[in-house]
Amino acid sequence: MNINPIPFKSGFISLVGRPNVGKSTLLNLLMDQKIAAVSPRPQTTRRKQLGILSNDSYQIIFMDTPGIHQPHHKLGEYMNEVATATLKDADVILWIVDAAQAPNEEDKLVAARMATVKELPPVILILNKEDQVKEAERPARQSEYLALLPAAKPMWISALRPGCKTLVLDDLLAHLPDGVPFYDPEQITDLYERDIAADLIREAALIHLRDEIPHAIAVRVDDFIEQSESNAHITATILVERESHKGIVIGKGGEMIKKIGSLARQEIEKMSGRKVFLELRVKEKKNWRNDPESLRLLGYEMEKEN
Ligand SMILES: Nc1nc2c(ncn2[C@@H]2O[C@H](COP(=O)(O)OP(=O)(O)OP(=O)(O)O)[C@@H](O)[C@H]2O)c(=O)[nH]1
Ligand SMILES: [Mg+2]
Structure with a gap:
């Protein structure tokens, strides 16, 4: 019998985007600890990695993914496949972009992959690296990205700024369904x-x-x-x-x-x-x-x- 009057929330969140936009940096920020490799070079992440965030009222399972790109070898094909596979398993998708730059061919590739998903989960467009974009340039930049996927809901952050953590979490919790924990609350990731x-x-x-x-x-x-x-x-x-x-x-x-x-x-x-x-x-x-x-x-x- 559930005697807890507050419903428990749980769900899966996919972090997708082209390489080097800050997906793993955001994962580490949300987890409050470094569990994923981060570097200034594209294609740092090569496989899916879970970040499991648990407390008394929710369990959020983040899926960090390799950046979707134009592959030149089988490893690249695997990376794209792994990232795309998380889209259909997600309750919410965090589509992360580097807002300091205009959308490029790889961003279009990511948007096109999302567009092919049947019953696409809600997508939050994370305009990351806001520290590198002048305030006056933000509305135009946001429109450029939203044009690729108009259903997405925009949010400006910097994954380097700790204060952005609650901003993202509060928004995610509003989207998460009631549910039970999928993992032991002590577990923080699926990798050894x-x-x-x-x-x-x-x-x-x-x-x-x-x-x-x-x-x-x-x-x-x-x-x-x-x-x-x-x-x-x-x-x-x-x-x-x-x-x-x-x-x-x-x-x-x-x-x-x-x-x-x-x-x-x-x-x-x-x-x-x-x-x-x-x-x-x-x-x-x-x-x-x-x-x-x-x-x-x-x-x-x-x-x-x-
Ligand atoms: N200025 C600035 N740099 C950021 C921000 N977020 C991430 N970075 C930097 O962007 C670079 C790429 O970050 P990652 O987290 O490795 O990016 P990723 O999207 O996981 O990249 P892949 O794993 O290659 O797909 C790193 O040098 C980060 O420090 C931000 O908000 N502002
Ligand atoms: Mg990464």
Whole structure:
């Protein structure tokens, strides 16, 4: 018997948009902690990641997704598919755009994908990075984006500004149906600590490496040994597509790999609350972005629907 007079709300929220608009930054803001990798480079997120926000009156399950883009290999196709699949599972869609820029072909691609969804859930157009748009330019920019999907309801935010969290949450709660929790309230994400660690190592590589190389790398965690509550030993391999990339990732006298390792270690320590010893290796895996077996082993494979 439910003796609680306040109805409990629960539901799934999809965070979609083109790459680099701030989807994962917004997820981290809404969760009040960093669970997703973020970088100034597009295509940082490569798979779906849940952020589960629970309290006594609601459970909101955010689905962070890879940026929808024009794919050049099988990995890109997988990323688009994963992102699109969340649209039909959502109670509300947060369509995130970079309001500092006019809509481009990729934004049009996102809008077109939403338009094909039967019984599209309510869409909130999150005009992010408002800190970079002059007030006078905002109405015109908003109209440009709304023209792509007129049913969307606009909201201006900056995912870097903590005050925006309640703004988004209040709006979402107004849309969420009554329901029961889907996950244990203690659970905050669906990824294992080792998977997040792999993403944080790639995040560090995205931040430190230049040109196309960071997009051509993958990270595999080979060992994640919890030595105690407060200590972990992680061994991971950075996979590169070409032999010539190995030297660049390692750097002169190992300088680059040291920089990547040091930043990654700090981020993993913040995320896990443990002291981390991180050992990195670099290995060539030819053409892995187009190789179904490599993609499967790295976890870039669609879940089977049952
Ligand atoms: N100025 C400004 N920068 C922002 C804001 N939100 C996010 N960023 C920056 O935008 C960049 C991309 O952020 P991400 O959160 O990785 O973007 P994403 O949409 O998840 O990108 P993908 O995972 O590649 O699809 C990062 O450098 C963020 O710091 C904002 O409100 N204002
Ligand atoms: Mg992301």
